[in-house]
Amino acid sequence: MSRRRIGQQSLRFSDVGSVASSLDRLSGLIDWTPIEVVLGDIYMAAKGEPAWPPLVLFKAMLLAVWYDLSDVKLSEALDDRASFRRFCGFSAQEATPERTAFVRLRKVLAERGLDKALFDEVTRQLKAKAIRVKTGTLVDATIIASARRGDDEARWVKHKGRKAVHGFKAHVGADADTALVEQVFITPANVNDGKAGPAALPDDPGDVFADSAYRGDHFNNAVRAKGGTPRVIITHVWSSAQDAKAALAYLDAHNRSIYRVRGRIEKIFGTWKRSYGLHRMRWCGLAKAAVQVRLTAIAYNLKRTLKLLAQPA
Incomplete structure (x- = not known):
């Protein structure tokens, strides 16, 4: 079995169009x-x-x-x-x-399944270059429409106030400080965020910031098993009528600190969808959806690291 040998000719380019990029x-x-x-x-x-x-x-x-x-x-x-x-x-x-x-x-x-091995190796190298003291992890999921409705490995999902989408879901764990993506897990779109969330957790995640979809023991226990602390949005607290004002103040203070941090992951999803074309899958099937999402995560991490290294220490 033979392979082509590239770059054997002169690699010199003319001055026109050869500006460093x-x-x-x-x-x-x-x-x-x-x-x-x-x-x-x-x-x-x-x-x-x-x-x-x-x-x-x-x-x-x-x-x-x-x-x-x-x-x-x-x-x-x-x-x-x-x-x-x-x-x-x-x-x-x-x-x-x-x-x-x-x-x-x-x-x-x-x-x-080599997309995961490629993602893990590139991310390992990039994390070593963009060394920061890890303080936390952002966990969230985003829905990506299928290439076509005939994809029988995709599923329909409907969120309140939004149109139903036929597609897949990318569950992502990202470093809270560098915004580098550390873990990616892909499922059909109808899989519950909290159920799939543990697969998006890196080792030693620190404080784990997540929205209310991740409430419950399944996710919280997985965070603690990894050595982290769950910081999950809560939607209600129990209180007596006399303590209602204090309870609401506690709810607001608890959630505000989490919203301020976890909102950073939306910028990652925004870049993927606006700049990298991940608003829709290009190919059918869960395995090829995983390839597309992980290639996108690799490409994002490379550009993100380049930006981090250009910043003053």
Whole structure:
């Protein structure tokens, strides 16, 4: 089984269009060797053709997230954008993959569940670079519409005051200080947040900030088992008529401090949906939904870390 060798021609680009971009900084942000190891035994090629290196295709798929590109548009952009070529390792003149190469890689990632291994490795490296004293974790979920209503692994969900959505749900745990995503778990949209919440908890989560959907022993016990402290929105407290005013004051004070912190996770979801095209799944099935969400989380974490490292200490 042969693989293509890329970058064998001169990697020098003409001065026109070769201005350094954020992609050059992103390329040097992590060590890609462990990523290559995770992808190492993948071999995908059209019949009779050498296979593209899987790391090259993975990096190209990150470009698709950052620039909200379909497989077709990604293939076209790789063909003529110098910054895209440099990021993936192509020289100025050599051929680049057709869209079917990305389809094949995505299929393998979904079948083998490698999206989680890739997310874990990239996140491990990024957390080491953006070292902060961990004080807490944000946990929440967001609903993402299915690629089409015929996706029989998606489910309908209806929230009060909102239109029903057919799709999936991404359950996310993020660092409360850096806003780096640490855990991702994907389910059909009708799965209860509190039930799936424990799968979104990182180790040693600190104070865990969550909305009222996470009330109950199932989630709270999982937080404590991880060594954390649940900080969950409450909707009512019991009190006598005489103590009603004091009870309301307690409820307001308790919830205000949590709202102020947990609201940060909405910015993560906003970036995913507005900038990275995650308002709708591109492909059908739970496994491919997981690939899309985790690729989005990897792409987000890389850009977020670049921003953190640019800030004054």
